[in-house]
Amino acid sequence: MIIECRGLEKSYKNIKALKGLDLSIQEGTIYGLLGPNGAGKSTFINIVAGLVRADAGSLSVAGKSIPGESNAVKKKMGFVPQDLAIYEDLTAYENISFFTSLYGLSGKEKRKKVEKALEFVSLTDRKKDLVKTYSGGMKRRLNLACGICHEPEILFLDEPTVGIDPQSRNHIMESIRKLNKNGMTVIYTTHYMEEAESLCDRIGIIDHGKIIAEGTLDDLQKIISENELLFIEATGDIGALTGKISKTVGILEAYAEENGILVKHNGQKGILENIIKHATDTGSEIHSMESRRPNLEDVFLSLTGRTLRD
Amino acid sequence: MKFFNFFTLYAKRTVRDRMFFLIMFLFPMLLIWLLGSAFSGLMGDSGTEGEVVVSANLIYTVEESSHMSDLFTEHMTEDNEFFTMTRHNDIKIGEEKIRRNEYDAYVIVGRDKITVYKNSYYNFSSSMGELIIKAFADDYNLMYEIAVTDPSKLSQEESISGRRFTEEISFDRQRMPRAIDYYGVTMSTMFMFYGVIFLGTYFAGNRQNKTEDRIKASPASILSYQWGTALGNIVLIVLQAVVIISAGILIFNIYWGEALGISMLVILGEIIMISSLGTILGLTFKSENAVAGISQVAIPAIVFLGDGYTQIGGTGVILAIKKISPMYWINHGLFDAIYLNEYKTAFISIAISLGVAAVCTLVVALLNRNRRTEDE
Ligand SMILES: Nc1ncnc2c1ncn2[C@@H]1O[C@H](COP(=O)(O)OP(=O)(O)O)[C@@H](O)[C@H]1O
Ligand SMILES: [Mg+2]
Numbered sequence: 238m239i240i241e242c243r244g245l246e247k248s249y250k251n252i253k254a255l256k257g258l259d260l261s262i263q264e265g266t267i268y269g270l271l272g273p274n275g276a277g278k279s280t281f282i283n284i285v286a287g288l289v290r291a292d293a294g295s296l297s298v299a300g301k302s303i304p305g306e307s308n309a310v311k312k313k314m315g316f317v318p319q320d321l322a323i324y325e326d327l328t329a330y331e332n333i334s335f336f337t338s339l340y341g342l343s344g345k346e347k348r349k350k351v352e353k354a355l356e357f358v359s360l361t362d363r364k365k366d367l368v369k370t371y372s373g374g375m376k377r378r379l380n381l382a383c384g385i386c387h388e389p390e391i392l393f394l395d396e397p398t399v400g401i402d403p404q405s406r407n408h409i410m411e412s413i414r415k416l417n418k419n420g421m422t423v424i425y426t427t428h429y430m431e432e433a434e435s436l437c438d439r440i441g442i443i444d445h446g447k448i449i450a451e452g453t454l455d456d457l458q459k460i461i462s463e464n465e466l467l468f469i470e471a472t473g474d475i476g477a478l479t480g481k482i483s484k485t486v487g488i489l490e491a492y493a494e495e496n497g498i499l500v501k502h503n504g505q506k507g508i509l510e511n512i513i514k515h516a517t518d519t520g521s522e523i524h525s526m527e528s529r530r531p532n533l534e535d536v537f538l539s540l541t542g543r544t545l546r547d
Numbered sequence: 548m549k550f551f552n553f554f555t556l557y558a559k560r561t562v563r564d565r566m567f568f569l570i571m572f573l574f575p576m577l578l579i580w581l582l583g584s585a586f587s588g589l590m591g592d593s594g595t596e597g598e599v600v601v602s603a604n605l606i607y608t609v610e611e612s613s614h615m616s617d618l619f620t621e622h623m624t625e626d627n628e629f630f631t632m633t634r635h636n637d638i639k640i641g642e643e644k645i646r647r648n649e650y651d652a653y654v655i656v657g658r659d660k661i662t663v664y665k666n667s668y669y670n671f672s673s674s675m676g677e678l679i680i681k682a683f684a685d686d687y688n689l690m691y692e693i694a695v696t697d698p699s700k701l702s703q704e705e706s707i708s709g710r711r712f713t714e715e716i717s718f719d720r721q722r723m724p725r726a727i728d729y730y731g732v733t734m735s736t737m738f739m740f741y742g743v744i745f746l747g748t749y750f751a752g753n754r755q756n757k758t759e760d761r762i763k764a765s766p767a768s769i770l771s772y773q774w775g776t777a778l779g780n781i782v783l784i785v786l787q788a789v790v791i792i793s794a795g796i797l798i799f800n801i802y803w804g805e806a807l808g809i810s811m812l813v814i815l816g817e818i819i820m821i822s823s824l825g826t827i828l829g830l831t832f833k834s835e836n837a838v839a840g841i842s843q844v845a846i847p848a849i850v851f852l853g854d855g856y857t858q859i860g861g862t863g864v865i866l867a868i869k870k871i872s873p874m875y876w877i878n879h880g881l882f883d884a885i886y887l888n889e890y891k892t893a894f895i896s897i898a899i900s901l902g903v904a905a906v907c908t909l910v911v912a913l914l915n916r917n918r919r920t921e922d923e
Pocket of ligand 2: 275278279280319395396
């Protein structure tokens with residue numbers, strides 16, 4: 238395991254950000270850390286990066302304990318922080334070149350790597366422009382390039398796609414796949430389940446500073462796929478309808494969502510009829526009902542009773 | 548060396564900032580010219596070489612009529628732009644007035660000796676007064692004596708007398724500071740001080756824009772970051788000093804004295820001090836705005852107390868407060884070196900500057916240690 242983390246704890250004043258985080262990440266994988274805002278994802282990354290010290294627990298990266306032996310592994314790690322960490326008054330080239338030089342690279346070797354990184358994030362044609370003239374997506378891509386140019390063995394990405402256009406997002410996801418193919422271990426935090434589903438080999442679901450489920454996408458889906466999942470698109474008094482449905486025989490759980498209700502049931506007969514009856518009783522209107530394979534959102538919902546989004 | 552990467556990054560980013568050129572190069576030249584011409588207009592004929600911003604206010608008593616007193620009254624009692632000379636016949640009253648610092652110096656013209664009493668509180672004007680008398684005595688080959696009194700140890704019985712020194716010092720009467728000479732020095736030292744803002748906002752800005760996090764996560768040490776950046780500032784401000792001082796000499800013919808080496812040491816001391824202050828501000832204040840805000844209040848106060856805008860005089864408590872300002876020592880260290888060829892104040896100013904820098908360095912080292920153990 239290239240990353241081993243046991244019982245990691247961290248409090249900020251009276252907020253417990255991590256409450257005994259356990260993680261084992263295998264070399265060469267893309268590991269997704271999926272959780273809502275405030276779950277403790279950035280806190281974990283910041284501890285690995287040496288920006289924050291854990292209160293308790295142990296953490297090792299490539300066999301070196303952090304923070305004790307972090308100098309021995311800093312060179313092997315790359316970070317793409319959640320907040321843009323770039324100089325707006327420099328060009329893309331200068332940004333990447335500077336951060337790469339901090340990893341001991343210089344001269345021709347550095348220049349070659351900087352050009353490669355620029356190419357990689359498709360900023361070559363804008364490399365000589367000041368970053369303040371860039372779009373949000375370009376800045377995100379540059380933020381990525383600054384973390385990978387020294388070609389780390391282990392790359393930590395903290396929500397690298399927040400607030401950007403779909404094109405840049407796809408670009409970044411594609412780039413990460415490529416890096417991983419070349420052997421880089423990637424730790425990717427996100428609160429978008431689609432990203433975790435499509436990108437990651439293994440996923441740890443984090444909530445309130447703890448891993449609440451872990452495994453491949455299949456493993457995680459199995460948590461609820463023994464039960465049937467039904468999504469009811471409805472309008473009207475959804476709260477009341479959800480309440481009624483959840484008390485119906487054969488229904489295991491029901492959650493109100495934005496434009497409908499997610500229902501977990503045991504496949505018993507007569508469930509649909511009952512649901513329609515409840516809708517009429519509460520004056521709600523059902524537009525559609527579909528049975529679906531559980532996604533990570535559903536998994537999270539069934540584990541915590543909350544959605545991933547805020 | 549990663550140290551060098553931080554050094555060049557600071558230089559590159561700062562030089563690219565247009566405000567840097569405006570504040571550090573253009574403003575000082577503009578203000579030297581503006582204040583230099585405004586004050587020379589107020590002082591007398593404009594356009595001539597002789598206008599002075601510092602003039603001495605002297606009183607004198609003639610103890611006994613003699614050839615010397617004739618010479619003195621003939622040559623020294625007419626008011627001019629360098630000094631005013633007021634006559635008082637009672638020595639007791641004269642002593643009292645000088646104790647209370649109402650005048651810059653008290654001249655007693657004896658039979659064959661001129662004695663100058665001056666307040667022991669440092670004051671550029673009283674030094675000017677002393678030099679005027681020395682020059683007069685030199686011109687006419689007369690004996691003179693300087694006495695210093697300390698008014699804080701006022702006792703009625705104790706008459707003025709004290710340290711005497713008779714060493715020769717050269718004094719060129721043509722070389723009195725004109726307004727533009729005065730502001731040529733004080734505006735240069737003031738605008739160098741603004742280097743605090745550039746360095747301080749740089750450190751705070753890196754924390755705000757999170758690039759400091761990248762630096763901390765990298766193998767580069769925090770010390771190479773801090774020292775490399777601070778040294779970048781030292782080099783930039785040295786360049787600024789060289790440029791504005793040379794420009795002042797070339798354009799406005801500003802007089803920087805014979806002992807340019809000593810003056811440059813005073814200025815180097817200032818630059819090292821402001822770089823250490825900028826580092827402290829940048830590391831302790833939360834935002835760029837906070838650093839800029841505190842500096843924009845503190846720098847004018849420090850400059851004002853250091854007689855940077857005008858000679859504010861003052862005795863007792865006010866003088867004691869003025870002496871807290873490092874700018875007081877820097878400016879007066881320079882003026883003493885330039886006009887009086889006296890270097891004591893210059894060396895005090897260098898010691899203060901380096902002392903402040905040493906304290907700042909220690910505080911930064913402690914901050915680094917605390918951050919490492921208990922973050923946030
Ligand atoms: N510097 C800090 N000071 C105080 N509280 C913090 C700080 N950083 C994070 N927190 C709190 O710790 C919790 C976890 O935050 P974070 O690790 O940023 O979550 P995530 O990255 O998953 O959104 C949140 O409740 C957050 O408010
Ligand atoms: Mg986060």
